[in-house]
Amino acid sequence: MKLVHKDIEKDNAGQVTLIPEEAEDMWHTYNLLQVGDSLRASTIRKVQTESSTGSVGSSRVRTTLTLCVETIDFDSQACRLRVKGTNIQENQYVKMGAYHTIELELNRNFTLAKKVWDSVVLDRIEQACDPAQKADVAAVVMQEGLANLVLVTPAMTLLRAKVEVTIPRKRKGSCAQHDKALERFYEAVMQGILRHFNFDVVKCILVASPGFVKDQFISYLFKEAVRQDCKILLENRSKFMVVHSSSGHKYSLKEVLCDPAVTARLSDTKAAGEVKALEDFYKMLQQEPDRAFYGLAHVERASEALAVDILLISDQLFRHQDIATRSRYVRLVDNVKENGGNVRYSNYCVWSYSYAICVMQDMLALFFFCLIIFF
Numbered sequence: 001m002k003l004v005h006k007d008i009e010k011d012n013a014g015q016v017t018l019i020p021e022e023a024e025d026m027w028h029t030y031n032l033l034q035v036g037d038s039l040r041a042s043t044i045r046k047v048q049t050e051s052s053t054g055s056v057g058s059s060r061v062r063t064t065l066t067l068c069v070e071t072i073d074f075d076s077q078a079c080r081l082r083v084k085g086t087n088i089q090e091n092q093y094v095k096m097g098a099y100h101t102i103e104l105e106l107n108r109n110f111t112l113a114k115k116v117w118d119s120v121v122l123d124r125i126e127q128a129c130d131p132a133q134k135a136d137v138a139a140v141v142m143q144e145g146l147a148n149l150v151l152v153t154p155a156m157t158l159l160r161a162k163v164e165v166t167i168p169r170k171r172k173g174s175c176a177q178h179d180k181a182l183e184r185f186y187e188a189v190m191q192g193i194l195r196h197f198n199f200d201v202v203k204c205i206l207v208a209s210p211g212f213v214k215d216q217f218i219s220y221l222f223k224e225a226v227r228q229d230c231k232i233l234l235e236n237r238s239k240f241m242v243v244h245s246s247s248g249h250k251y252s253l254k255e256v257l258c259d260p261a262v263t264a265r266l267s268d269t270k271a272a273g274e275v276k277a278l279e280d281f282y283k284m285l286q287q288e289p290d291r292a293f294y295g296l297a298h299v300e301r302a303s304e305a306l307a308v309d310i311l312l313i314s315d316q317l318f319r320h321q322d323i324a325t326r327s328r329y330v331r332l333v334d335n336v337k338e339n340g341g342n343v344r345y346s347n348y349c350v351w352s353y354s355y356a357i358c359v360m361q362d363m364l365a366l367f368f369f370c371l372i373i374f375f
Contacts (some may be wrong), residue, residue, distance in 0.1 A: 071085070
């Protein structure tokens with residue numbers, strides 16, 4: 001994300017202009033937007049025109065609209081963000097008060113105005129615009145005929161490609177069709193890795209599968225790299241790590257990231273911090289339950305006692321439509337920071353927390369954790 005302009009007054013009202021540069025930036029933008037905000041961006045509008053002869057035609061024109069946000073729709077798989085609202089500025093194609101839906105686009109700037117920019121939203125902008133916050137962990141989660149190629153960022157898991165190839169069963173006396181299909185599958189996965197993973201940024205590539213699929217694929221990958229003289233694969237061979245997963249589906253990435261061997265390998269990556277925070281919480285909950293708290297009331301009391309060391313809180317809470325409720329979470333975060341604690345924001349469906357946080361949401365309707373150190 002690129003910050004073009006920032007104009008926030010002393011009363012915390014104001015606007016910022018941003019340019020989303022990659023898919024993850026749409027997720028950050030989703031977390032910045034709230035109902036009632038003002039969004040100005042370029043969009044396509046279908047307009048009707050009438051000629052001098054009275055014939056009516058329609059055309060699609062690009063124009064810039066300013067909407068009062070009413071509905072925000074984010075597609076996490078495609079990383080597409082659609083914002084619906086009413087037009088609040090004069091425009092030659094759209095009447096005041098008319099509804100329109102803007103689909104934000106990569107590399108096109110937008111301006112977001114709020115009546116109040118709180119500390120959590122400003123932190124989100126700082127995080128999104130920090131060039132160091134990039135995906136330095138990639139993974140291929142696979143099984144025969146299915147592979148999910150993903151990038152793991154500090155904020156979310158991005159599905160970059162899904163490879164599906166039908167693999168015929170082995171027949172007695174003939175495996176030719178099976179072997180050919182498997183080779184086509186491995187070739188497609190190899191091309192996906194070369195196309196979607198930036199080896200200049202990625203420090204580790206996890207290749208996970210049940211059984212021996214992962215081992216067979218790695219063997220194929222580097223035999224082909226030698227045959228094709230693919231230097232980028234050969235030079236980065238040490239970045240590949242083969243691990244076990246229960247399936248080739250994306251949700252299996254959670255168990256992969258919880259593997260102690262993987263955690264150790266990822267120790268110098270940005271993703272490791274969030275994995276360790278969750279592991280520390282679970283360990284403390286088992287070994288010293290008096291020092292691990294969850295639930296809003298308990299965490300607030302610990303914060304008032306200046307006893308919070310690490311607070312892990314879901315992004316979902318800050319999208320609450322009730323201003324008073326949202327302000328309560330913001331005050332909690334501010335209080336923890338002011339008293340020397342660390343705050344980690346997480347997406348409730350992010351790779352390492354997907355299962356744990358969803359369970360907590362069902363049980364308590366509040367899904368954040370904190371580590372408490374009593375003085």
